[in-house]
Structure formats: structure tokens, C-alpha cells
Amino acid sequence: MNIFDDFHARIVAILDRIADDGRLPELDYARFVVEPPKDAALGDLASNAAMVFAKEAKPHFASPRELAVEICFALAETENVASAEVAGPGFINIRLKPQIFADVLRAALNDPQNFGRVGKGRARALQGMVNVEYVSANPTGPMHVGHGRGAVFGDALASLLAFSGCEVTREYYINDAGAQVDVLARSAYLRYREALGEAITIPEGLYPGDYLKPVGAALAKAHGDALAGAPESEWLPIVRAAAIDAMMDLIRDDLAALNITHETFFSERALHAKKDGVSAIDAAIEWLRAKGLVYEGRLPPPKGQLPEDWEDREQTLFRSTQFGDDVDRALKKSDGSPTYFAADIAYHKDKIDRGFDTLVDVWGADHGGYVKRMTAAVAALSNTRATLDVKLCQLVKLMRAGEPVKMSKRAGDFVTLRDVVDEVGVDAVRFMMLYRKNDAPLDFDLAKVIEQSKDNPVFYVQYAHARGKSALRQALAAFPDLDLSTTSLAAADFALLADEGELALARIIAQYPRVIEAAAAAHEPHRVAFYLHELASVFHSHWNRGKDQPQLRFVKADERDLTIARVALVSSLIVVLGSGLRLLGVSAPDEMR
Template sequence: MSHLFEKIEQKIQDLLVDLIRDQKLPEGLDFSKLVVELPRDKSHGDMASNAAMVLAKEAKMPPRALAELVVEKMRAWDFVESIEIAGPGFINMRFSDAFWLVEFNDILKAGSRYGAHSARLNETINIEFISANPTGPLHAAHARGAVIGDVLASLLEFSGYKVIREYLINDTGGQIDTLARSLHLRYREALGEKEIVIPQGLYPGAYVCDVASQLVKAHGDFYLNKPESEWLEPLGKFAVESIMIDVKKDIEHLGIQMDVFTSERTLLESGAVQKAFDVLESHGLTYVGTLEPPKGEVIEDWEPRPQVLFKATQFGDDIDRAFKKSDGTWTYFAKDIAYHFDKYSRGAKHLINVFGADHAGYIKRIKAATKAVSMGEADLDVKICQLVHLYENGQAVKMSKRAGTFVTVEDVIDKVGKDVLRFIMLSRRNDQTLDFDFAEVTKQSKENPVFYVQYAYARCQSVFRHAIELFGADVLDLNQLISLSKGSMNEPEMLDLVKLLAYWPKMVEGASKAHEPHRIVFYLMDLASAFHQLWHQGRENACLRFLLPEDRTATQIRLALLTAIAFVLESGFSIIGVEPRKEM
């Protein structure tokens, strides 16, 4: 179902086709860049279009002259109140109250599904997020990527896509050996050995002691006097399995349900790297060569001897990349290529990776690899999440004793709750650093965006309860409200809220296409602000109050507005995974 802004775009395209048919415009004009948006300044109108600006060059006309042709046709629309040409050729439109009341009626009919898109057939998106190394608990920075990935998934589902939420367990490599050695030291300590010293480079957190206790319970002293060659691999596996149990609990406590956990170890053992290599080789995308020594940067897997290289530069990367080392072993990057080939092979042609800030330099190569190994059929978008700085009343929060070096997700949830954590993680763009002050995010004031938005919903519910006390339960009958919404809304301030609600589907569409879930929170904050402003105006102006005890019909029209606001808030809360609160 198309939204209101799309409908106006289509009507403008239709009249442009009429102008072409009337030979006032040339054939073959490209309408793809034509958009209808909110004007930057509300005083300029309800909607604005760039139609004349983007078509002027093709039409070989000055933008204003083209705009005049378009506006002349638009004046025939019966729902137009005024149209103006602004600046070099922007078209500003203002529509009648009746036009907006039709959309108001549609909002009430759609309920909390207003703005949702019907299922898109054969449109599967795989979102990999979190994928924290299984060497310790999830920490606050992981929480940001976790929330952004999960909310992006929910946003895309609301937009009609089938979404797979996936976590890659990085259970191979030197980090797992380091974890195993850390565990063995704590294992010896748990079995009574004194004066254990944790060397620099090993994992010092108290969580390793917990895993050691589990190891003793499961295997006694079986590994105590074994040589490293006999305990390194099994202890690494044991530690990963134990830590992942806690990681999955943290994910669940964040309100996230992953669909797939992929083990890198299992992937490698299945021959996935060889399969990916065979695909690249069969298309002539590998060769034996020697990479130039790195200049000013460290390039993983560089060695001054011939290696099997992937022709990454053919797909937008800066240099070709090593796939197989001179000793015949696979590079780290080869494993990543294999993993993305595996995701593509499972049916996902749209891939999204949500990475931490330390992966920013990795984007070009993995995009190139995805394009190559899928023969151009799969596309990959990478969202980088910048750091989270934690504070308590402006003071930096000290590290977690259990984790050893960082504040855990469990710590944050225990302190502020899941909903606050999820909301605040979306209160800035993912590519901006985020300051998270425990004291600020729990304040009950308009400066706290979580409280401000939830309070808007709670106020709506409060009015509903009082309305029932005044008029009886049927005053909120949705069919009655839908019927009355076709009538008139005499207060411009209330109609402005209808216009803001009508922008919700357009905003959702833009956020979905750009993969920017923070836009949902930004919109909810704008909606809450507009609602609270009207609430306070009602204290001074009786005409703007939601409950008019002497006028049931006028009250119901206002209750219809509050119902529409509540529907959109519920929809937004559902996408971001926050529980709406009926009382505060």
C-alpha cells in the first residue's frame, strides 16, 4: 500500500506524462529522482517537490518555467489550498483540511500497522550483528551494535522483508588459544594451586574463574598434568561453549531473538573456504602474486613472497587481497569470504553487517568479496557503530570487576533496564559516538528522551481512562471514532498533529531504505514533543483540551486524534523493542 507522499509523487508524475503527451515536455524524462518531502520550513506548506529542479536539464527548460507548467496542472486538484514556486523552482503545496482528514481516517483504520508494508516476495535480508568474540561477556559497546542490528531487523520486517538475524561465533584462531591458556591457569587455581599469576596478554576477568569452576565440575583434574597439546583445543571449545551460554542470556535480556548462530569452526570444517575459492578461481578472480609492502598501514596476511591473491580491485577495493598463504593455509580474509558466500548460498541476496568502530577499514574489501563470490547477485551494506562512553553524573564509569576491562551488558541492564538501554542506543546516529549517563537516562524530565516519549503514551492512556469515567466505555469505540474522523477538526494545532502522523509511513520507508533505525527514535521524540506542547497549550486554552465534558462529539474527535497518536507510538515502540507504559 502506497503512503500519502507516494500518492502525491504519482499524481505529479501523471501530470508530467500529460504534459509530454501535450508536447509541452520532451519524451524520455527520468522521474526516478523526483521526490515529495516535508518542506524545511513548515511555513512554506505541507509538502514540497523537486520535480522541476531535477527534470529541468533533461527538459532543456529553466526550472521555474518548468515549475509553472506543473503548477498550472496541479491547480486543478480539488484538495489543493495553495501552491507556490519557491527559489529556483521548488514547488510548495498546501492541502485542504478535508485532504488531511481522509488520511486521519486511514490511520485509525490501519491501527498500529499504519505505515507497514505488505510482504515482499523473495526479499530476504540477512543481518549479522553482535558477533562478539566468545572470549568474555558482552560489554556496553556490543550492546549498541546489538540494539541497532535488532531494531534494523524489526524495521525491515515492518517494511515487508523477511529478515534473518545472525550471529557469527568466532571460535577459531589465536584468541581461542589465548582463552584456553587463561582457562588452564584458572583451572589450576581452582584445583588448589597457589600464587597463580595471569601474564599480560591473557584474559584476567573473573568470568574465567567461573568457567574454570565449571571445568573442574565437569572433568575433575583430568587436564591438570596434561601437556598443552592435549588440553589446548578441548579447553578452548569448553570455554567458548560456556561463555556463549552467558552471551545468549545477555542477548535474550536485551530483548533480542537471534535466528542463526554460525560457528566459524564448523564452517571451516565443512570445507566452506575451499568452496568459495573454487567459485572465485572458476571465474578467473584469483592469481599467484606478491603484494607490495604496506605503506603507512598494517595489512593482514602480508608476506614478501608469492601468495594466491583475490582480484579485489576489480570490485572496488584499493588493493588485491591474499586468499591463500605461501604455506598453503587460508588467510583470515579467506574465512570471511567463505562466510559471506555461505550466507549468500543460504538464499540471502541482501546482506547487512553491523560492525564496531574497529572494523571501519574492513568495509571495502568485504564488499568487494561479497560482490565477487556471488557474481554480483548479492549486495552488502556495512553499518559501523561508534564507541559508547559510560558516565554516572558526568563521571566516567569504572571497569567491571567481573569482566576485568569493561562494563558488561548485564551491568547496564541491571542499572537502567532493557527499554532505557535500547532507546538510548538509538538516540544518536550509529556513526557518532554516544555518551550514556546512567543518572541522566533515569531522570523523569523532558530532557530524558526515553521518559518524554513513554510519558506521551501514558498521557494518552490517562485521557482515555478519564473519558470513560465521563462518558462511558463506548466513548472509545473505534468504529465510532473512525466515523467521526471524517468530519471536521476545527483546531489548527490538532490538525498539525495529524500532518505529523501522516509523515510516519514516509519516514519509515526512508529509514528502511537507508538502514538507519535511529530515525524511528528521532521521529518518536518529535511526535512526543508536539503532543506535549499541545497538552500544555490546553492548560491555557480550553478549546485545545482533549476532554470537553459538555460536548461528547467534539471530545470523541479529540479522542480519535489521541488514538491515532497512540497507534503510531505503539508501532514505533514495537519496532525499537520498547514496552509502551500506560502509567508513569
């Protein structure tokens, strides 16, 4: 039950009637919103409809305020509206009758698993089949904290989209082609020789971490000293394959520690593999060429100081400027091999060929300059049918009590994600990674995220859930025969809830469906984390009022009906907190130690 959608539809119906009278043209109703007012004292809902359509309303309405007055007059005649008033130049503020919030609470209690879901098929109609590709870390070592942010973001977004009715695939792109995996293989080869008893030194440019020692030991066990004297051309493919497999096992274990899994793992090497002499990359380039989107030409020199490796030469180019990019992009290197961009084109063509309508790529912030060209490629490959939304995750600065955390001995040059999870727990990592917008830098303090205080957001939200559960236990102690099932509590007399703190709690619970829909549409799971923290704050504030005013406590041993109504309100809170935390991949504890 989404009261914001309901009132959006009511205003649309009013505008349609005005249009039928010939006083308004056809309008784009997606342009106006119904939302909570910035100041709760102004009402329960607010809309900018009259302001948005002020231009179209002329000459029949001289000002947006005139249109707002007519809308308010009509709204006041509809069900469950206490008042509808015009504010300022034409904003609409609506006060609702308490009955509508009682209906919301009953909806949450009667169907707790589905409360907040977007209308069946609606999100799917808007976004179609969705592919969320996230993490996609190079398989060259254990995951670091920066990878963890993208992993948590992508996983929560996929859950949010699935909850909203989309058909979602979670995908990991394995960057197992190119120079970095050859560096990995050479590093593992040194560990292989070390396992055979040779003293080694790790030269600069190779991976120094101890995590490759087990790879070297496994190679020594499998091959003995057979690889030790072989030329690189013989041992490199063997060691590379073994090292990549070992690193992917390590990465899967790191992800599992965060309760993250993927349905699809896609290998970059598969794009380079030849079938009948043609690779998937070759085929993608020729597909674009047949569309007139590939040509042989020269690029202008980059602005500013020229890089040392820049060449003024004829190249195979993609017409990315035709789709909004700043410059056309090279598809082949000077030696004739494909560029990374060409491989990415082939990969995204594969996604489109698999039927995905919406592609979400979760990248590190250092890839920001790559967004325009990839967006252009997806538009070209899909004839603008598919959309690409690239979500950039900013860096994570790891602290302990305000001081930077030292590097990990196991990884060699960074702190591993697994070390952080083992120290502070899955819940703290996941919630705090989502408690900032993905494109904002994040300071992650290992000491603060395990504090049991209101300054620790994850504790604050989980404590609200545990407090709610304790209220239910208190109610059962006072009334042992009380049926605490949600369907039974849905029959409570919510008209008994008269205190402003109780009504404020009901109002914010009613916002949950709107938050879910908006977060799914914008691909922003942090909105759910922000909302849960706000909900917890409203609940804790009301709970604390009960410490000083016993008449406000949720359990009144001498007032059964009032207790049932208040416990039903708390149970609705528990439904929403549990639902939101599940979407974020965070536990909802019944008790806090």
C-alpha cells in the same frame, strides 16, 4: 496510507502527460522527492521535481520555474489540494485540504497494526531476502556496552525491515576459530586449576575476569584432576570447547536481557572443517579461481612506514580491485593457512548460496578499513546480484553524571552490558542506543537516561504515550458510555478539529509511513527514534497549551462530538507511538510513575 507516495505518483502522472506531448524525454522518477517542507508555513508537502529535471526539460521549458508552474497548475486540479505554488527558482509547495488528514487518521484507527507498513511486497521487491548479521562478538567473555550498541541497532533494523515486508533472518557469526579462543582456553584452564585448589596468577595477555571461574569449576567437576597434568595438546581442545559453549550461553543471556534473539548462529570453525579433504574456505577460493578472480602474485608495499611483519613474497590473491577495492587482497598466510578475509569470503558465499539478496553486516567502527574488500567479495561471489551494506557502530562512552564509569570487577577490563541494563533498564538502553546515528559517537550517561524530564528522550516519548492513554481515561470518566475502540473512533467527525495544534499533530502523524519507508530503505532505524521524539514534542506542546487555554483540552465534558474527535486524534497518536516504540524494542507504558 502514505500521502507522500500518493503525491509522488500524482507528479509522475503529470510529467508523463507532458512527456506524451513530446515536451519531456524519458525520466528517472526516483530522482525527485516529495517531503515535508523545511518551514511548515510554506505548506504541507514540498517537491523538487522541476529543479531535478531542469536540464531534461530544455528547450521546451526555459527554466525549472516554468516546469514547476505547469506541475502546480495540474496539481491544483487534483483531489484534496487546497493550493500548489512555486517558490524560488522552481520548488513546489502544496497545501492540502484537511480531509486528507482525516483520511490518514481513519487509516491509523481502522488498521492500527499495519499503519505505516510499506505497500505489500514493495520492500521485498527492492531488497529481496535480507540477512542481518549483528553482534558477532568474540565468544571470549560477557558483552560490553559497545557490543550492545551493535546488538540494539541490528535488532531494530531487522524489526524495521520485517515490518516493511522483507523476509529477514537475524544471524550471529560465532568467531570460534583462531588465536583469541585459544587465549580463552588457556585462561579457563588456569581457572580450572584454581578450582582444584591451586593458587594462580593471570599473566598478561590472558583474560583476567572472574566470569571464567564458573567455567573452571565446571571443568573440575566434569574431569576432576585428569586435565591437570596433561600436555596442552590434549586439554586445549576440551577446555576450548567447554569455554566457548559457556561464553555463548553467557552472551545469549546478555542478549536476552535486551530482548534480542537470533534465528541463526553460524560457527566460524565450520568453515575450517574438512570434508573429503576440502574446507568451505578452500572451496570458496577455488570457486573464485575458476572465475579468473584468484591468482598468484606480489602486492606492492603498504604506503608509509612498513610494518615489521610485512613480507615481499608471492601470495594467493583475490582480484578485489576489479570490484572497486584499492588493492588486491591476500587469501593465504605465509604458512599456507587461510587469512581471516578468506574465511569471511567463505562465510558470505554461504549467505549468498542460502538465497539472500541483501546482506547487512553490523560491525564496530574499528573495522572500517575492511569494508571495501568485503563489498568487492560479495559482488564477485554473487555476480553483482547481492548487495552488502556494512553498518559501522561507533564507540559508546559510558558516563555517570558527566564522569567516566569505572571498569567492572567481574569483566576485568570493561563495563559489562548486563551491568548497564540492570542499572537503567532495557528501554533506556535500547532507545538511547538508537537516538544517535550508528556511525556517530555516543555519550551514554547512566544518570541522565533515568531522569524524568524532557531532556531525557526515552522518558519524553514514553510519557507522550502515557499522557495519551490518560486522555482516553479522562474521556471515559466524562462519558462512561463512550466506545474507545479504534474502529469506533474512526467514525469521529474530524472536521471539528480546527485548532492549529490539532492540525499540526495530524500532519506529523501522516508522516509516519514515509519515515518507515525511508528508514527501511536506508537501513537507518535512528530515523524512527528521531521521528517519535518530534511527534512527542508536538503532542506535549499542544497538551501544555491546554493548561492555559481550557477550550483546547482534549476532553470537553459539555461537547461530546468534539471530545470524540479529539480523543480519536489522541488514539491515532497512541497507535503511531506504540508502533514506532515496538519497532525499536521499547515498551509503550499506559502510565508513568
